[in-house]
Amino acid sequence: MSQPRELLPSYDYVVCGGGAAGCVVASRLAQDSDATVLLLEAGGDERVPAVEDSRLWMSNIGGERDWRFVAEASPHTAGRRLPLPMGRVLGGGSSTNGLIWARGHRNDFELWARESGDARWSYEQVLQVYKRIENWQGTPDPQRRGTDGPMFITKPQDPVPVAQALARACVAAGIPEVDDLNGAAMEGDGACGIANVNVAAGARRVSVAGAYLRPAMARPNLTVLLHAQVRRLVLDGQTVKGVEFSHRGQVLEVAVDAEAVLCTGAINTPKILMLSGIGDRAELARHGIECRHHLPGVGANFQDHILVAGCVWEYQTPEPPRNNAAEFTLFWKSRAGLDRPDLQPVLEECAFGSEVTGPAYGLPSDRAAAWTLAPGLVRPQSRGRVRLASADPDQAPRVEANFLSAPEDVQALMACVKLCRELGNAPELAPFRRRELMPGDLDDKASQAWLRQAAGTYFHQSGTARMGQGDDAVVDGALRVHGVQGLRVADASIMPEVTTGNTHAPCVLIGEQAAQGMLEAHRGCGMGGHDGSR
Template sequence: MITRDMTALRAVNGGHALLRAYDFIICGGGTAGCVVARRLAEGGKATVLLLEAGGSHHVPAIMDSTQWMWNIGTERDWDFVSEPSVGLNGRTPPMPMGRALGGGSSINGQVWARGHRNDFDSWASLTGDASSSYERVLDIYRRIENWHGRPDPRRGVGGPVDITLPESPIPLVEALIASADGQGIPSADDINTDPMEGDGGCGLPNVLVRNGVERVSMATAYLDPVAPLPNLHVLVGAEVERIGLRGSHVGSVVFRRFGQRYEVEVIREAVLSLGAINTPKVLMLSGIGDPAELASHGIPCHHALRGVGENFQDHILLGGCIWEYETPELPRNNAAEFAFFCKSDASLPTPDLMPVLEECPFASEVTARQFDLPVGPASAWTLAPGLARPKSRGRVRLRGADPALVPAIETNFLSDPDDVRALIRGVEICREIGNDLRLAGFRRREVMPGALRGGDLEMFVRNASGTYFHQSCTARMGRPDDPLAVVDPMLRVLGIEGLRVADASIMPEITSANIMAPVVVIAERAGDFIRQTHGLG
């Protein structure tokens, strides 16, 4: 049974009774949803409801920036798991996604990486929309950022998101920068400027951390400042099940909370900001998707869009190249205070590798059994090879018409041999850096993988690889003649009035860096488009 009486439900901000209808309903209070909710609620001209399946971000496990890894697998994680991947020797790696206000920005490693110039220029080419280009996106970044590092005309100051460099990083970091620079990966004061416009570089990542230990999520940056607004209602514990359609127009949103289903009316628009797994799931449960896929689960097809759930992409993070400390060192800041971008092949136009320091032993479930890992978070450090430009593609499918069923995530990791070759080179580069003489005082021994070659090294890569937590591209933005396009350049779902998508699923291709910052750009653009459409100023 579905109830339309909202009076028993109260928003967490101010205890307001929920309305039966809202101008705008944002489905998902993650990284993008928090941004869109703020932009639509500002000015008080429209009523806005933000629905989040998880709970509040104001808990110690989220706010402590050094503890982010320990949120994985808890109630603050959707706890998704990949289907078996042939390219990973049949393994089923976990696929963490944030389940709390702030979403991924509340449980991730807090790295602010803008993406490469070529990423956005490629989006502009693929969609025919110049507003996706790097130069236009730079303007959006400038208004988002409150940059506390070296001044640069490409950076923003005074925006809602505090961005800084790690404060007093562990001593290992300086040696890693010197080693990488010596290997031909130039050090940079700001890894988000020249390295993201050229052939890469190394250095301290931009981080969303205050006072060395306090996380800056999109919930704290965007949502908390507007929480007192009476026209913004935020409801946690509300899991969106489907969009109610009236012909080709959005009419309502159906969600479940504590076992009860509710339906709230949409006056102007609904926005899906549920992430690259749940956004295609809700679209398909609403009858929007591949007709054959929907028919196989007995779901009537209201609008055929074959690309829903297709084109799944994710960065690969490999666990990992590990060295035991000579002198144990506890993690600081975001526990990942060094990163670099480089090319596996000099002929490539864009860096395709994005390794990162993990200030603890970091291994897969297979490699952890194969090697003699030190015990304890301060015992060892890891250079984790990362793949920035994967060629492998997967998809997200329904398991059935019941919204309670977890979708099938066919990651298809390492199905393209070029991805394997790139990661093999990534392991080699990380070992060259980690075994450099400049790091002699920081390593007692190399734990793994050691000097593997040929098939043994390939097997290690397949056994060690998993997600970088950057699921994307399952409702991609494209031209009208793109057979897999789901949204247009203004993020409107093709063929459906009053419905947009604003999250990582709209990426035509994944950006060549951590995706939180580009997702904030996507959400800011969605806010602009919606405000312009409805005259909100």
């Protein structure tokens, strides 16, 4: 095949996807070794106002920097097809998301360590990686927070007054307020507070592309190719030997000398694996794809956090959103006996309704007219699956999300709606509350119907290439694909269970862990790849 002039015929490492994890992997490999590295990103340059200005993040959702995936219609969400936004730009979701930096709970990582049988995912070891990642600007906590890393993390300056009133209401309800939601609170029962954000002076977004990749791009051993969409992996037996991708109307192929790593997200990663013949044999046969390696867990275990749109109040005095327009959040348990919080409501500093509930309740379009406490579920029990729609790499896969199919999720969210309404209607919020706009006082049946019409997601798709040791696991603790040589996965698809909180920070962690494993193999074994057999 003809190649663009800047491309070599082969690279030691080909990183597929320039999202949060992919940018970390590519930059670490290029800076910490002499290996040649190619990063393929389907989207374009992140240096545009809608990305760089943190206040404009919602303008990226559904636009040119979004893959615009949509879940299949489901009776569990009132027959609706829920949008599943995912960043399609250098930096991925870190360039388009709502900028909340939430590292996850201690017990998230203890579970990952048990599932993988690998101590590098234990909370104690993960904490050290997070400390290397962060340049924390808040209250010092040397035990838990780093101050010399590439990711600038702070708290919003001068948050909207309703955020501080919500904190007072939480304290009155028995939910403690903490200065740092990534500190000791994420080792216990939860808390409320002003969220950590990756925002620098002048409301400038700190994406992983800017923090990690841009400083590495001057190195001669790193090539970054934008508008390059990965189609499939090229295998020789059970070994990855190349990557096929499209670039500006051409289908091209580049050889892989050591390893390829898929960092394309929890929807595109299983799609690419299946198009390459890696997946469930019966699923591949339906589309006439030769099964190169039977791996039934590919595409299974799909998860996302549920965000309900929402519990809304009209302001007494209009107040425009500030900073990232989502400055306050809390983590709490829906019931006793849980080992970590399962709820994460978040303040949306405007009226926030779904395509059904917004018009039905006549929510105002003026962003200064109302505020929302949106109920959120961060430990869903429902599981879905990503399937191929066809063998055509240009066709989006089918996402059978299955949201709210587990009765436990409905009950947890019903408890969360009740909590949000109690907080929003508390005396501490009286100065900011003219009246409740949605949902109001509903009986149990009406409340469940409203919930299914109001439910959306936090845009945290995960789980579809699960890390673990069983027959349905896809990668091992080093993120190597079981049974395939020269291939790893590094994105949210490897999560056995989605983390407690926003998934941006855990994806940076996953990128660091993948890069470290690849560098260790590079130094210890040369460029000969690895044995990925079980």
